[in-house]
Amino acid sequence: xxxxxxxDVAKAAGVSYSTVSRALSGSPEISADTRERILKVxxxxxxxxxxxxxxxxxxxxxxxxxxxxxxxxxxxSELAYHVDRQARARGYNIILCNSSRxxxxxxxxFELMIGRQVDGVILCPSGPESAETLRPYLTRLPTVxxxxxxxxxxxxxxxxxNARGAYLGVEYLHKLGHRxxxxxxxxxxxxxxxxxxxxxxxxxxxxxxxxQYFNNTFSFTSIKYGYQLAKQLFAxxxxxxxxxxxxxxxxxxxxxxxxxxxxxxxxxISLLGFDNIRDSGLxxxxxxxIEQPKKMLASVAVDxxxxxxxxxxxxxxxxxxxxxxxxRSSCAPFTAK
Amino acid sequence: xxxxxxxDVAKAAGVSYSTVSRALSGSPEISADTRERILKVxxxxxxxxxxxxxxxxxxxxxxxxxxxxxxxxxxxSELAYHVDRQARARGYNIILCNSSRxxxxxxxxFELMIGRQVDGVILCPSGPESAETLRPYLTRLPTVxxxxxxxxxxxxxxxxxNARGAYLGVEYLHKLGHRxxxxxxxxxxxxxxxxxxxxxxxxxxxxxxxxQYFNNTFSFTSIKYGYQLAKQLFAxxxxxxxxxxxxxxxxxxxxxxxxxxxxxxxxxISLLGFDNIRDSGLxxxxxxxIEQPKKMLASVAVDxxxxxxxxxxxxxxxxxxxxxxxxRSSCAPFTAK
DNA sequence: TTGAAAGCGCTAACAA
DNA sequence: TTGTTAGCGCTTTCAA
Numbered sequence: 256x257x258x259x260x261x262x263d264v265a266k267a268a269g270v271s272y273s274t275v276s277r278a279l280s281g282s283p284e285i286s287a288d289t290r291e292r293i294l295k296v297x298x299x300x301x302x303x304x305x306x307x308x309x310x311x312x313x314x315x316x317x318x319x320x321x322x323x324x325x326x327x328x329x330x331x332s333e334l335a336y337h338v339d340r341q342a343r344a345r346g347y348n349i350i351l352c353n354s355s356r357x358x359x360x361x362x363x364x365f366e367l368m369i370g371r372q373v374d375g376v377i378l379c380p381s382g383p384e385s386a387e388t389l390r391p392y393l394t395r396l397p398t399v400x401x402x403x404x405x406x407x408x409x410x411x412x413x414x415x416x417n418a419r420g421a422y423l424g425v426e427y428l429h430k431l432g433h434r435x436x437x438x439x440x441x442x443x444x445x446x447x448x449x450x451x452x453x454x455x456x457x458x459x460x461x462x463x464x465x466x467q468y469f470n471n472t473f474s475f476t477s478i479k480y481g482y483q484l485a486k487q488l489f490a491x492x493x494x495x496x497x498x499x500x501x502x503x504x505x506x507x508x509x510x511x512x513x514x515x516x517x518x519x520x521x522x523x524i525s526l527l528g529f530d531n532i533r534d535s536g537l538x539x540x541x542x543x544x545i546e547q548p549k550k551m552l553a554s555v556a557v558d559x560x561x562x563x564x565x566x567x568x569x570x571x572x573x574x575x576x577x578x579x580x581x582x583r584s585s586c587a588p589f590t591a592k
Numbered sequence: 593x594x595x596x597x598x599x600d601v602a603k604a605a606g607v608s609y610s611t612v613s614r615a616l617s618g619s620p621e622i623s624a625d626t627r628e629r630i631l632k633v634x635x636x637x638x639x640x641x642x643x644x645x646x647x648x649x650x651x652x653x654x655x656x657x658x659x660x661x662x663x664x665x666x667x668x669s670e671l672a673y674h675v676d677r678q679a680r681a682r683g684y685n686i687i688l689c690n691s692s693r694x695x696x697x698x699x700x701x702f703e704l705m706i707g708r709q710v711d712g713v714i715l716c717p718s719g720p721e722s723a724e725t726l727r728p729y730l731t732r733l734p735t736v737x738x739x740x741x742x743x744x745x746x747x748x749x750x751x752x753x754n755a756r757g758a759y760l761g762v763e764y765l766h767k768l769g770h771r772x773x774x775x776x777x778x779x780x781x782x783x784x785x786x787x788x789x790x791x792x793x794x795x796x797x798x799x800x801x802x803x804q805y806f807n808n809t810f811s812f813t814s815i816k817y818g819y820q821l822a823k824q825l826f827a828x829x830x831x832x833x834x835x836x837x838x839x840x841x842x843x844x845x846x847x848x849x850x851x852x853x854x855x856x857x858x859x860x861i862s863l864l865g866f867d868n869i870r871d872s873g874l875x876x877x878x879x880x881x882i883e884q885p886k887k888m889l890a891s892v893a894v895d896x897x898x899x900x901x902x903x904x905x906x907x908x909x910x911x912x913x914x915x916x917x918x919x920r921s922s923c924a925p926f927t928a929k
Numbered sequence: 930t931t932g933a934a935a936g937c938g939c940t941a942a943c944a945a
Numbered sequence: 946t947t948g949t950t951a952g953c954g955c956t957t958t959c960a961a
Contacts, residue, residue: 258706258732260954271932276956286930301728306707307653308954310644311937321688325673327870332669336662339690348708351658351688353676369595370643371685391638395595478875511875533664538815538848539876597938608948613940623946645938648953932961937954944949 259302268296279304310372319560320368320376320396321349324356329532330549331379334401337553338377345561347374356381358388365392375560377401383446386410399560401552404446404575411563413555413574417447420545420578421454421499424527427543427580428497429462432589433525436464437495439488440481440505442471448501451529455499467495471505481508489516496524496589503528503535503544506585510540521587531581541583548576596639605633616641647709656897657705657713657733658686661693666869667886668716671738674890675714682898684711693718695725702729712897714738720783723747736897738889741783741912748900750892750911754784757882757915758791758836761864764880764917765834766799769926770862773801774832776825777818777842779808785838788866792836804832808842818845826853833861833926840865840872843879843922858924868918878920888913 261279265272270293277285278293296302310316319342323331339349350373354361358381368376375397380386386393386400386408393410400412428436438455442448452468459466469488473480481500485508500506506528513520520526528535528544535542555574562568598616602609607630614622615630633639647653656679660668676686687710691698695718705713712734717723723730723737723745730747737749765773775792779785789805796803806825810817818837822845837843843865850857857863865872865881872879892911899905 262954272955273933273957274931277931280956284930289930303703303706305709305954307644307647307709308937309956311648311939311954312956314937316644318687326663326676327669327673329666329669329870332664332666332672335669335688336664336690339663339688343689348704349688350655351672351676351686352680353673366640367685369640372642372644482875507875514875533666534871534874537871537874537877538819538844538851540874595938599938609938610940610949611947614947617940621946626946642938645953646940648938648955649940651953930961933959935956935958937956939953940951942949942951945947 258305259300260305261302264293264296264300264302267300268293315374316372317347318371318373319347319349319557320364320371320373321351322354322361322364322368322376323351323379324354324381326351326353329534330402330530330547333533333549334379334553337550338557341554341557345557347561354381358382358385361385362388362392365389365396369395375399375564377556377560379403382444397560397563399556399563401556402447402547404450405573406446409571411559411571411573413552413559413576414447415547415552415576415578417450417578418454418457420529420547421451422458423578423580424499424529424545425455425458425462425464428499428525428527428586429458429464431497431525431586433497434464434589435467435495436497436499437467437469437488438501439469439498439509440471440476440484440501441468442474442476442501444474451501471501476502476504478504478507478511481505482511483508485509485512486516489513489518493524497527497586498524499527499529501529503530503532503542506542506544507534507540510542510585521585525586525589527586535581536583541585543583543586544581545578546581547578551576595642596637597642598639601630601633601637601639604637605630652711653709654684655708655710656684656686656894657701657708657710658688659691659698659701659705659713660688660716661718662690663688666871667739667867667884670870670886671716671890674887675894678891678894682894684898691718695719695722698722699725699729702726702733706733712736712901714893714897716740719781734897734900736893736900738893739784739884741787742910743783746908748896748908748910750889750896750913751784752884752889752913752915754787754915755791755794757866757884758788759795760915760917761836761866761882762792762795762799762801765836765862765864765923766795766801768834768862768923770834771801771926772804772832773834773836774804774806774825775838776806776835776846777808777813777821777838778805779811779813779838781811788838808838813839813841815841815844815848818842819848820845822846822849823853826850826855830861834864834923835861836864836866838866840867840869840879840881843881844871844877847877847879847922858922862923862926864923872918873920878922880920880923881918882915883918884915885913
């Protein structure tokens with residue numbers, strides 16, 4: 256499986272190997288016919304340039320690290336899809352790694368990425384504290400955070416306006432006639448959750464509603480935990496006509512618990528999610544939700560990172576994208592029971 | 593952002609740089625105290641070995657190409673998750689690319705992988721023809737195909753026993769009392785679909801049932817196409833009490849069409865899927881299905897590939913894993929209407 | 930327009 | 946036990 260090198264081509268074409276290099280790189284300082292001759296020989300010999308060797312001298316691997324918490328999470332996989340597309344369109348490839356939402360692994364992965372000489376990394380952080388624990392690496396490797404709002408942190412990130420998204424959601428529910436809206440599944444320690452809860456509170460205030468919370472006491476977000484939480488909720492008396500779930504994943508758990516408890520959605524309770532993961536659009540689920548524009552998130556992240564790399568920009572950028580409401584069928588107009 | 597090299601460390605430690613290399617690689621031909629001294633200097637200087645340079649001399653990048661049709665497909669993302677885990681556990685990383693189920697892109701990606709000097713590639717092929725179009729590359733790069741049964745093709749692959757899975761499904765439905773089972777969504781030109789249909793036919797034969805088909809006339813499989821196909825189906829008279837969908841994705845489309853057409857599942861029709869993608873276990877969906885063991889598929893693929901690489905095995909292996917039935921709630925005992 | 934040669938950061942064979 | 950040196954395959958000065 257030994258590959259043909261530039262030297263083999265040079266020998267076959269009867270030129271020096273720097274000439275071959277020039278022919279390949281489209282350098283102007285070479286005559287048209289030698290170039291053509293060389294290119295023909297390359298084809299014949301099935302020559303493929305060794306990117307690794309090139310990377311060594313160019314000091315650029317054209318490789319981007321993509322660190323996600325879990326590629327199996329639909330939000331991440333959609334993001335990864337678009338990151339790959341966008342990166343490839345710009346001549347880069349992706350080394351994919353899962354951090355399993357573990358900050359220690361995150362650090363190890365950064366170490367690994369540095370060793371692999373990637374040109375930069377796109378990181379879906381485990382949480383807001385990632386920016387802190389990774390600080391030593393951030394000066395060594397251009398990095399863009401995705402999906403987590405790092406507030407005033409002097410690091411580049413792209414995320415959405417979570418507060419505004421939540422505000423939008425409450426407005427929508429209010430317009431449907433709901434006056435008692437429960438905010439469900441807020442997780443302490445997550446900036447994202449904090450900002451969403453803030454938006455919820457602000458909207459309640461502006462619309463004259465009384466905020467009600469049912470917080471996530473687990474420190475994880477998953478359908479399973481959302482389900483367990485919702486079971487607890489449904490064991491209590493109801494003082495709300497709509498549930499605004501902090502994430503679609505939570506909402507899915509609510510859906511499951513509701514089904515088991517004989518609660519109909521949206522007939523008995525309206526349910527609104529946040530994220531618009533792919534699952535939410537599935538038949539029978541049809542969750543109305545606040546959309547995070549994943550494609551946009553990905554392409555802004557890649558663009559930013561490549562700008563940073565190619566222009567050796569110091570400094571940082573914060574991109575806050577605007578979420579939108581996706582109306583499906585888990586919310587209905589309020590009707591007095 | 594210039595990185596510390598082995599030479600910098602050597603200078604700082606007052607030794608030659610090959611000594612540093614030895615200290616780092618845990619070579620025995622070095623005294624314990626110089627090693628320790630060097631290691632300490634490495635720590636102090638924040639030295640990270642340059643994997644690219646190492647790869648050049650070792651002729652091994654410890655990188656695996658993972659080419660999927662679409663990472664956003666839940667089957668693929670689950671596979672990718674396990675491939676990453678398994679590969680990382682064995683000291684490898686993954687370069688991820690989407691082929692968009694396009695054989696031309698597949699070829700380009702192989703070219704790219706060769707250039708990047710990956711040690712091998714794991715490929716979820718676009719279709720059975722991929723093995724043909726990629727033939728020129730397969731001799732240049734150790735490759736394992738995943739998920740597609742290449743029959744007697746002399747290439748390594750790991751897939752499941754599709755015929756047996758389908759057989760299992762028919763048996764199950766038969767046991768529930770169903771005698772008229774429609775096979776839905778079979779796509780021509782896919783070996784996987786062919787094998788499943790074969791298993792369906794064999795089971796029908798053995799159990800004395802009459803096979804009924806409603807084939808996929810689109811050449812793609814997606815919820816949307818499954819839905820359109822099911823709409824056509826439901827416009828016709830019914831002569832079946834159960835639908836066996838060729839894939840979960842198809843089944844999801846059936847679910848959606850059924851909902852719109854006022855057909856209850858499983859009360860009116862039982863629905864059985866194939867693949868057990870993550871979506872199928874979601875609340876309200878709860879699709880009974882035949883499981884492809886994705887984790888197993890991934891780890892067998894990685895193991896095979898690494899064996900192939902490390903032992904420079906010529907030859908090839910075919911691994912056919914056994915599917916199992918996952919019982920959820922989309923199938924009910926037959927009741928005469 | 931072309932060739933010779935240095936060097937990217939590392940490993941390993943050979944010398945000392 | 947340590948140092949010297951020759952590459953790995955490429956790009957890029959500098960000379961011719």
